[in-house]
Amino acid sequence: MDLDRIRVETPGTERVIHLNNCGSALMPQPVLDAVIGHLSLEAEIGGYEAEITAAAELNNTYQAISRLINCQVDELAIVENATVAWDMAFYGLPLVRGDVVLTTVSEYASNYIAYLQRAERDGIEVRVAPNDETGQIDVTALENMIDSNVKLISITHVPTNGGLINPAVDIGNVARRAGIPYLLDACQSVGQLHLDVDVIGCDMLSATGRKFLRGPRGTGFLYVRDTILDYLQPPFLDLHSARWKTSRSYEIVSNARRFENWENYVAGKIGLGVAVDYALGIGLSNIAQRIKDLATNLRDCMADLPGVMVHDLGEKKSGIISFSVSNVEPQKVIEIMSSDGINISSTSVLSTRCDMELRGIQEMNRIGIHYYNSEDELDQFMDCLRSILD
Numbered sequence: 001m002d003l004d005r006i007r008v009e010t011p012g013t014e015r016v017i018h019l020n021n022c023g024s025a026l027m028p029q030p031v032l033d034a035v036i037g038h039l040s041l042e043a044e045i046g047g048y049e050a051e052i053t054a055a056a057e058l059n060n061t062y063q064a065i066s067r068l069i070n071c072q073v074d075e076l077a078i079v080e081n082a083t084v085a086w087d088m089a090f091y092g093l094p095l096v097r098g099d100v101v102l103t104t105v106s107e108y109a110s111n112y113i114a115y116l117q118r119a120e121r122d123g124i125e126v127r128v129a130p131n132d133e134t135g136q137i138d139v140t141a142l143e144n145m146i147d148s149n150v151k152l153i154s155i156t157h158v159p160t161n162g163g164l165i166n167p168a169v170d171i172g173n174v175a176r177r178a179g180i181p182y183l184l185d186a187c188q189s190v191g192q193l194h195l196d197v198d199v200i201g202c203d204m205l206s207a208t209g210r211k212f213l214r215g216p217r218g219t220g221f222l223y224v225r226d227t228i229l230d231y232l233q234p235p236f237l238d239l240h241s242a243r244w245k246t247s248r249s250y251e252i253v254s255n256a257r258r259f260e261n262w263e264n265y266v267a268g269k270i271g272l273g274v275a276v277d278y279a280l281g282i283g284l285s286n287i288a289q290r291i292k293d294l295a296t297n298l299r300d301c302m303a304d305l306p307g308v309m310v311h312d313l314g315e316k317k318s319g320i321i322s323f324s325v326s327n328v329e330p331q332k333v334i335e336i337m338s339s340d341g342i343n344i345s346s347t348s349v350l351s352t353r354c355d356m357e358l359r360g361i362q363e364m365n366r367i368g369i370h371y372y373n374s375e376d377e378l379d380q381f382m383d384c385l386r387s388i389l390d
Protein backbone atom coordinates (compact mmCIF):
# COMPACT_ATOMS: atom_id res chain seq x y z
CA MET A 1 0.00 0.00 0.00
CA ASP A 2 1.46 3.33 -1.05
CA LEU A 3 0.58 5.24 2.11
CA ASP A 4 2.36 8.43 1.01
CA ARG A 5 0.35 8.63 -2.20
CA ILE A 6 -2.88 7.75 -0.41
CA ARG A 7 -2.31 10.50 2.15
CA VAL A 8 -1.47 13.05 -0.55
CA GLU A 9 -4.75 12.05 -2.19
CA THR A 10 -6.59 12.63 1.10
CA PRO A 11 -6.56 16.40 1.57
CA GLY A 12 -8.13 16.21 5.02
CA THR A 13 -5.00 14.55 6.43
CA GLU A 14 -3.22 17.91 6.20
CA ARG A 15 -5.67 19.45 8.63
CA VAL A 16 -6.84 16.83 11.07
CA ILE A 17 -6.05 13.46 12.56
CA HIS A 18 -9.28 11.83 11.59
CA LEU A 19 -10.14 8.81 13.74
CA ASN A 20 -13.88 9.10 13.21
CA ASN A 21 -14.05 6.88 10.16
CA CYS A 22 -16.87 4.90 11.77
CA GLY A 23 -18.82 8.20 11.74
CA SER A 24 -17.84 9.50 8.33
CA ALA A 25 -14.40 9.05 6.73
CA LEU A 26 -12.28 11.57 4.82
CA MET A 27 -13.03 11.40 1.11
CA PRO A 28 -10.13 10.85 -1.28
CA GLN A 29 -9.51 13.58 -3.88
CA PRO A 30 -10.92 11.59 -6.85
CA VAL A 31 -14.24 11.21 -4.99
CA LEU A 32 -14.30 14.90 -4.14
CA ASP A 33 -13.48 15.81 -7.76
CA ALA A 34 -16.26 13.58 -9.08
CA VAL A 35 -18.89 15.04 -6.73
CA ILE A 36 -17.86 18.67 -7.19
CA GLY A 37 -17.43 18.14 -10.94
CA HIS A 38 -20.96 16.88 -11.29
CA LEU A 39 -22.44 19.58 -9.06
CA SER A 40 -20.68 22.20 -11.21
CA LEU A 41 -22.06 20.60 -14.35
CA GLU A 42 -25.56 20.68 -12.85
CA ALA A 43 -25.11 24.38 -12.13
CA GLU A 44 -23.85 25.01 -15.66
CA ILE A 45 -26.20 22.99 -17.85
CA GLY A 46 -29.08 21.86 -15.61
CA GLY A 47 -29.58 18.89 -13.31
CA TYR A 48 -31.49 16.63 -15.67
CA GLU A 49 -29.21 17.44 -18.57
CA ALA A 50 -26.13 16.78 -16.45
CA GLU A 51 -27.54 13.40 -15.44
CA ILE A 52 -27.89 12.38 -19.09
CA THR A 53 -24.25 13.22 -19.79
CA ALA A 54 -23.22 11.24 -16.68
CA ALA A 55 -24.99 8.02 -17.73
CA ALA A 56 -21.72 6.07 -17.99
CA GLU A 57 -20.50 7.21 -14.55
CA LEU A 58 -23.84 6.34 -12.98
CA ASN A 59 -23.79 2.94 -14.60
CA ASN A 60 -20.26 2.49 -13.32
CA THR A 61 -21.44 2.89 -9.72
CA TYR A 62 -23.63 -0.21 -10.00
CA GLN A 63 -20.82 -2.09 -11.74
CA ALA A 64 -18.30 -1.09 -9.09
CA ILE A 65 -20.55 -2.16 -6.19
CA SER A 66 -21.32 -5.44 -7.92
CA ARG A 67 -17.56 -6.12 -8.07
CA LEU A 68 -17.15 -5.01 -4.46
CA ILE A 69 -19.61 -7.51 -2.97
CA ASN A 70 -19.75 -10.04 -5.83
CA CYS A 71 -23.34 -9.66 -6.96
CA GLN A 72 -25.21 -8.78 -10.16
CA VAL A 73 -26.02 -5.16 -10.96
CA ASP A 74 -29.71 -6.06 -11.04
CA GLU A 75 -29.49 -7.05 -7.39
CA LEU A 76 -28.58 -3.51 -6.30
CA ALA A 77 -30.54 -0.46 -5.24
CA ILE A 78 -28.66 2.76 -4.53
CA VAL A 79 -30.35 4.88 -1.89
CA GLU A 80 -29.55 7.70 0.51
CA ASN A 81 -28.07 5.78 3.45
CA ALA A 82 -27.76 2.39 5.10
CA THR A 83 -30.91 2.88 7.16
CA VAL A 84 -33.15 3.38 4.15
CA ALA A 85 -31.46 0.42 2.44
CA TRP A 86 -32.06 -1.79 5.48
CA ASP A 87 -35.62 -0.49 5.96
CA MET A 88 -36.59 -1.20 2.35
CA ALA A 89 -35.59 -4.82 2.88
CA PHE A 90 -36.93 -5.29 6.39
CA TYR A 91 -40.27 -3.53 5.89
CA GLY A 92 -40.59 -5.36 2.57
CA LEU A 93 -40.58 -8.77 4.23
CA PRO A 94 -44.08 -10.26 4.48
CA LEU A 95 -43.85 -10.96 8.22
CA VAL A 96 -47.11 -11.64 10.04
CA ARG A 97 -48.31 -12.20 13.60
CA GLY A 98 -46.31 -14.92 15.33
CA ASP A 99 -43.33 -14.72 12.97
CA VAL A 100 -40.00 -14.48 14.76
CA VAL A 101 -36.90 -12.44 13.94
CA LEU A 102 -33.60 -13.63 15.40
CA THR A 103 -31.01 -10.95 16.03
CA THR A 104 -27.93 -10.12 18.09
CA VAL A 105 -27.13 -8.39 21.36
CA SER A 106 -25.08 -5.78 19.50
CA GLU A 107 -27.86 -4.86 17.06
CA TYR A 108 -27.99 -1.23 15.92
CA ALA A 109 -30.71 1.00 17.37
CA SER A 110 -32.46 1.88 14.11
CA ASN A 111 -32.83 -1.79 13.21
CA TYR A 112 -34.08 -2.71 16.68
CA ILE A 113 -36.58 0.16 16.70
CA ALA A 114 -37.93 -1.18 13.39
CA TYR A 115 -38.31 -4.65 14.96
CA LEU A 116 -40.22 -3.08 17.82
CA GLN A 117 -42.48 -1.16 15.45
CA ARG A 118 -43.36 -4.31 13.52
CA ALA A 119 -43.81 -6.19 16.79
CA GLU A 120 -46.35 -3.55 17.83
CA ARG A 121 -47.98 -3.19 14.41
CA ASP A 122 -47.76 -6.68 12.88
CA GLY A 123 -47.40 -8.89 15.95
CA ILE A 124 -43.94 -10.25 15.11
CA GLU A 125 -41.59 -11.32 17.88
CA VAL A 126 -37.91 -10.38 18.28
CA ARG A 127 -35.58 -12.85 19.94
CA VAL A 128 -32.00 -11.95 20.75
CA ALA A 129 -29.38 -14.68 20.47
CA PRO A 130 -26.91 -14.52 23.36
CA ASN A 131 -23.20 -13.78 23.05
CA ASP A 132 -20.60 -16.48 23.42
CA GLU A 133 -17.74 -16.19 25.91
CA THR A 134 -15.80 -13.87 23.55
CA GLY A 135 -18.69 -11.43 23.24
CA GLN A 136 -19.68 -12.17 19.64
CA ILE A 137 -22.99 -13.79 18.75
CA ASP A 138 -23.14 -17.42 19.88
CA VAL A 139 -23.78 -19.19 16.57
CA THR A 140 -24.70 -22.52 18.16
CA ALA A 141 -27.21 -20.82 20.45
CA LEU A 142 -28.62 -18.98 17.41
CA GLU A 143 -29.08 -22.26 15.55
CA ASN A 144 -30.74 -23.83 18.59
CA MET A 145 -33.23 -20.95 18.70
CA ILE A 146 -34.56 -21.79 15.24
CA ASP A 147 -38.07 -23.18 15.07
CA SER A 148 -40.80 -23.10 12.45
CA ASN A 149 -41.81 -19.54 13.46
CA VAL A 150 -38.40 -18.02 12.67
CA LYS A 151 -38.78 -16.11 9.41
CA LEU A 152 -35.70 -13.89 9.46
CA ILE A 153 -32.14 -13.87 10.76
CA SER A 154 -31.01 -10.27 10.94
CA ILE A 155 -27.64 -9.26 12.32
CA THR A 156 -25.15 -6.43 12.32
CA HIS A 157 -21.81 -7.52 10.92
CA VAL A 158 -19.56 -4.92 12.56
CA PRO A 159 -21.51 -3.24 15.36
CA THR A 160 -21.39 0.53 15.65
CA ASN A 161 -19.32 0.13 18.83
CA GLY A 162 -17.81 -2.66 20.90
CA GLY A 163 -15.02 -3.55 18.47
CA LEU A 164 -16.23 -6.95 17.35
CA ILE A 165 -16.75 -8.53 13.96
CA ASN A 166 -19.71 -10.89 14.12
CA PRO A 167 -19.19 -14.25 12.37
CA ALA A 168 -21.33 -13.39 9.34
CA VAL A 169 -20.27 -16.45 7.31
CA ASP A 170 -21.10 -18.93 10.10
CA ILE A 171 -24.49 -17.29 10.48
CA GLY A 172 -24.97 -17.56 6.71
CA ASN A 173 -24.35 -21.29 6.98
CA VAL A 174 -26.99 -21.55 9.72
CA ALA A 175 -29.48 -19.54 7.66
CA ARG A 176 -28.86 -21.65 4.54
CA ARG A 177 -29.23 -24.94 6.44
CA ALA A 178 -32.55 -23.73 7.86
CA GLY A 179 -33.73 -22.04 4.64
CA ILE A 180 -34.37 -18.75 6.47
CA PRO A 181 -33.82 -15.33 4.83
CA TYR A 182 -30.72 -13.58 6.15
CA LEU A 183 -30.40 -9.78 6.32
CA LEU A 184 -26.92 -8.41 7.04
CA ASP A 185 -26.28 -4.86 8.22
CA ALA A 186 -22.87 -4.26 6.64
CA CYS A 187 -22.87 -0.52 7.32
CA GLN A 188 -19.58 -0.59 9.25
CA SER A 189 -17.99 -3.54 7.46
CA VAL A 190 -18.27 -2.43 3.83
CA GLY A 191 -14.99 -0.80 2.80
CA GLN A 192 -13.31 -2.19 5.90
CA LEU A 193 -13.50 -5.94 5.19
CA HIS A 194 -13.63 -8.04 2.07
CA LEU A 195 -17.32 -8.89 1.56
CA ASP A 196 -18.68 -11.50 -0.83
CA VAL A 197 -22.41 -12.11 -0.61
CA ASP A 198 -22.04 -15.67 -1.89
CA VAL A 199 -19.42 -16.54 0.70
CA ILE A 200 -21.44 -14.87 3.46
CA GLY A 201 -24.66 -16.43 2.24
CA CYS A 202 -26.79 -13.39 3.00
CA ASP A 203 -29.95 -12.69 1.01
CA MET A 204 -30.03 -8.96 1.75
CA LEU A 205 -27.21 -6.60 2.68
CA SER A 206 -27.35 -2.91 3.55
CA ALA A 207 -24.43 -0.49 3.46
CA THR A 208 -23.54 3.18 3.61
CA GLY A 209 -21.20 5.26 1.46
CA ARG A 210 -19.65 7.71 3.88
CA LYS A 211 -17.98 5.44 6.43
CA PHE A 212 -15.25 2.93 5.56
CA LEU A 213 -15.97 3.24 1.83
CA ARG A 214 -14.94 6.91 2.01
CA GLY A 215 -17.78 7.97 -0.27
CA PRO A 216 -19.94 11.08 -0.04
CA ARG A 217 -22.51 11.56 2.69
CA GLY A 218 -26.11 10.84 1.72
CA THR A 219 -25.32 7.62 -0.14
CA GLY A 220 -25.95 3.96 0.60
CA PHE A 221 -27.00 0.77 -1.10
CA LEU A 222 -29.06 -2.38 -0.70
CA TYR A 223 -28.29 -5.78 -2.15
CA VAL A 224 -31.19 -8.22 -2.59
CA ARG A 225 -30.44 -11.70 -3.94
CA ASP A 226 -32.41 -12.28 -7.14
CA THR A 227 -33.97 -15.46 -5.74
CA ILE A 228 -35.65 -13.50 -2.93
CA LEU A 229 -36.56 -10.37 -4.90
CA ASP A 230 -40.22 -11.27 -5.49
CA TYR A 231 -40.69 -12.47 -1.91
CA LEU A 232 -40.23 -8.85 -0.76
CA GLN A 233 -42.90 -6.21 -1.28
CA PRO A 234 -41.30 -2.77 -1.68
CA PRO A 235 -42.73 -0.75 1.25
CA PHE A 236 -43.65 2.03 -1.18
CA LEU A 237 -43.62 2.52 -4.93
CA ASP A 238 -43.26 5.45 -7.28
CA LEU A 239 -42.79 6.01 -11.00
CA HIS A 240 -39.15 4.87 -10.78
CA SER A 241 -39.74 1.61 -8.92
CA ALA A 242 -42.89 0.81 -10.91
CA ARG A 243 -44.42 1.60 -14.32
CA TRP A 244 -47.96 2.98 -14.60
CA LYS A 245 -49.38 0.67 -17.27
CA THR A 246 -53.05 1.68 -17.52
CA SER A 247 -55.28 3.89 -15.40
CA ARG A 248 -55.97 0.80 -13.29
CA SER A 249 -52.65 -1.01 -13.25
CA TYR A 250 -48.94 -0.76 -12.63
CA GLU A 251 -45.98 -3.08 -12.90
CA ILE A 252 -43.08 -3.20 -10.47
CA VAL A 253 -39.70 -2.99 -12.25
CA SER A 254 -38.04 -6.34 -12.68
CA ASN A 255 -34.88 -5.76 -10.67
CA ALA A 256 -33.80 -4.35 -7.30
CA ARG A 257 -34.25 -0.76 -8.58
CA ARG A 258 -37.75 -1.31 -7.19
CA PHE A 259 -36.27 -0.29 -3.83
CA GLU A 260 -35.05 3.07 -5.15
CA ASN A 261 -37.12 6.15 -5.80
CA TRP A 262 -37.00 8.73 -8.54
CA GLU A 263 -35.22 11.76 -7.17
CA ASN A 264 -31.72 11.11 -5.95
CA TYR A 265 -28.33 12.57 -5.17
CA VAL A 266 -26.76 12.08 -8.61
CA ALA A 267 -23.41 13.69 -7.73
CA GLY A 268 -23.19 11.53 -4.62
CA LYS A 269 -24.08 8.42 -6.54
CA ILE A 270 -21.27 9.10 -9.02
CA GLY A 271 -18.90 9.82 -6.13
CA LEU A 272 -19.91 6.56 -4.47
CA GLY A 273 -18.84 4.63 -7.57
CA VAL A 274 -15.48 6.43 -7.57
CA ALA A 275 -15.05 5.62 -3.86
CA VAL A 276 -15.77 1.95 -4.48
CA ASP A 277 -13.30 1.86 -7.38
CA TYR A 278 -10.74 3.58 -5.16
CA ALA A 279 -11.15 0.92 -2.47
CA LEU A 280 -10.99 -1.87 -5.06
CA GLY A 281 -7.83 -0.29 -6.47
CA ILE A 282 -6.12 -0.59 -3.09
CA GLY A 283 -7.63 -4.03 -2.50
CA LEU A 284 -10.04 -4.95 0.26
CA SER A 285 -7.72 -7.59 1.67
CA ASN A 286 -4.90 -5.03 1.91
CA ILE A 287 -7.28 -2.57 3.55
CA ALA A 288 -8.54 -5.15 6.05
CA GLN A 289 -5.01 -6.24 6.93
CA ARG A 290 -3.74 -2.70 7.51
CA ILE A 291 -6.75 -1.75 9.64
CA LYS A 292 -6.28 -4.92 11.66
CA ASP A 293 -2.57 -4.26 12.23
CA LEU A 294 -3.10 -0.63 13.23
CA ALA A 295 -6.04 -1.43 15.51
CA THR A 296 -4.30 -4.37 17.20
CA ASN A 297 -1.25 -2.25 18.02
CA LEU A 298 -3.33 0.63 19.23
CA ARG A 299 -5.56 -1.56 21.42
CA ASP A 300 -2.44 -3.05 23.02
CA CYS A 301 -0.98 0.40 23.72
CA MET A 302 -4.28 1.64 25.13
CA ALA A 303 -4.77 -1.42 27.32
CA ASP A 304 -1.31 -0.81 28.84
CA LEU A 305 -2.32 2.67 29.94
CA PRO A 306 -3.64 2.71 33.53
CA GLY A 307 -6.87 4.70 33.60
CA VAL A 308 -7.94 3.70 30.08
CA MET A 309 -10.47 0.90 29.68
CA VAL A 310 -10.84 -0.69 26.24
CA HIS A 311 -14.36 -2.12 25.96
CA ASP A 312 -13.96 -4.24 22.86
CA LEU A 313 -15.36 -7.74 22.57
CA GLY A 314 -15.24 -10.61 20.12
CA GLU A 315 -12.92 -13.20 18.71
CA LYS A 316 -12.10 -11.06 15.69
CA LYS A 317 -11.88 -7.32 16.14
CA SER A 318 -12.63 -4.47 13.78
CA GLY A 319 -11.07 -1.05 13.28
CA ILE A 320 -13.60 0.41 15.73
CA ILE A 321 -12.16 0.78 19.23
CA SER A 322 -14.42 1.69 22.17
CA PHE A 323 -12.89 2.95 25.36
CA SER A 324 -13.34 5.13 28.40
CA VAL A 325 -11.00 7.20 30.51
CA SER A 326 -11.41 7.00 34.31
CA ASN A 327 -13.11 10.00 35.77
CA VAL A 328 -13.27 11.87 32.46
CA GLU A 329 -16.60 12.16 30.66
CA PRO A 330 -16.55 10.99 27.01
CA GLN A 331 -17.61 14.47 25.82
CA LYS A 332 -14.65 16.00 27.67
CA VAL A 333 -12.27 13.51 26.02
CA ILE A 334 -13.70 14.50 22.61
CA GLU A 335 -13.19 18.19 23.43
CA ILE A 336 -9.58 17.75 24.50
CA MET A 337 -8.77 15.60 21.48
CA SER A 338 -10.44 18.13 19.21
CA SER A 339 -8.35 20.97 20.60
CA ASP A 340 -5.31 18.86 19.60
CA GLY A 341 -6.72 18.45 16.08
CA ILE A 342 -7.84 14.84 16.63
CA ASN A 343 -11.36 13.77 15.63
CA ILE A 344 -12.92 11.06 17.78
CA SER A 345 -16.51 10.43 18.83
CA SER A 346 -18.62 8.79 21.50
CA THR A 347 -21.44 6.30 21.48
CA SER A 348 -24.17 5.67 23.99
CA VAL A 349 -26.80 3.23 25.17
CA LEU A 350 -29.13 4.85 22.61
CA SER A 351 -27.19 3.19 19.76
CA THR A 352 -26.80 -0.37 21.09
CA ARG A 353 -29.10 -0.65 24.10
CA CYS A 354 -29.06 -4.44 24.55
CA ASP A 355 -25.27 -4.57 24.55
CA MET A 356 -24.66 -1.50 26.70
CA GLU A 357 -27.27 -2.48 29.31
CA LEU A 358 -25.73 -5.93 29.55
CA ARG A 359 -22.36 -4.32 30.22
CA GLY A 360 -23.68 -1.53 32.43
CA ILE A 361 -22.20 1.24 30.24
CA GLN A 362 -24.06 4.47 29.44
CA GLU A 363 -21.59 6.11 27.09
CA MET A 364 -18.06 5.49 25.86
CA ASN A 365 -15.60 7.02 23.45
CA ARG A 366 -15.15 5.53 20.03
CA ILE A 367 -12.58 5.71 17.27
CA GLY A 368 -12.63 4.07 13.87
CA ILE A 369 -9.20 3.62 12.32
CA HIS A 370 -8.74 3.55 8.56
CA TYR A 371 -5.89 2.41 6.35
CA TYR A 372 -4.94 5.99 5.52
CA ASN A 373 -4.23 6.81 9.18
CA SER A 374 -0.50 6.86 9.80
CA GLU A 375 1.41 5.31 12.70
CA ASP A 376 2.50 8.83 13.60
CA GLU A 377 -1.15 9.94 13.91
CA LEU A 378 -1.86 7.09 16.28
CA ASP A 379 1.20 8.04 18.36
CA GLN A 380 -0.20 11.56 18.62
CA PHE A 381 -3.54 10.15 19.71
CA MET A 382 -1.75 8.15 22.43
CA ASP A 383 0.19 11.26 23.55
CA CYS A 384 -3.06 13.16 23.88
CA LEU A 385 -4.63 10.30 25.84
CA ARG A 386 -1.64 10.28 28.21
CA SER A 387 -1.95 14.05 28.68
CA ILE A 388 -5.61 13.60 29.71
CA LEU A 389 -4.54 11.11 32.37
CA ASP A 390 -1.74 13.34 33.75
Ligand SMILES: Cc1ncc(COP(=O)(O)O)c(C=O)c1O
Pocket residue numbers: 022081082083084108110156158159160185187188207208209220
Ligand atom coordinates in the same frame (compact mmCIF):
# COMPACT_ATOMS: atom_id res chain seq x y z
C1 LIG B 1 -24.10 -0.73 12.47
C2 LIG B 1 -24.80 0.42 11.83
N1 LIG B 1 -25.90 0.20 11.10
C3 LIG B 1 -26.58 1.18 10.49
C4 LIG B 1 -26.17 2.49 10.62
C5 LIG B 1 -26.96 3.57 9.94
O1 LIG B 1 -26.27 4.03 8.82
P1 LIG B 1 -26.77 5.34 8.05
O2 LIG B 1 -26.51 6.47 8.97
O3 LIG B 1 -25.94 5.39 6.79
O4 LIG B 1 -28.20 5.17 7.77
C6 LIG B 1 -25.04 2.79 11.39
C7 LIG B 1 -24.60 4.17 11.55
O5 LIG B 1 -23.76 4.51 12.32
C8 LIG B 1 -24.33 1.72 12.00
O6 LIG B 1 -23.24 1.94 12.73
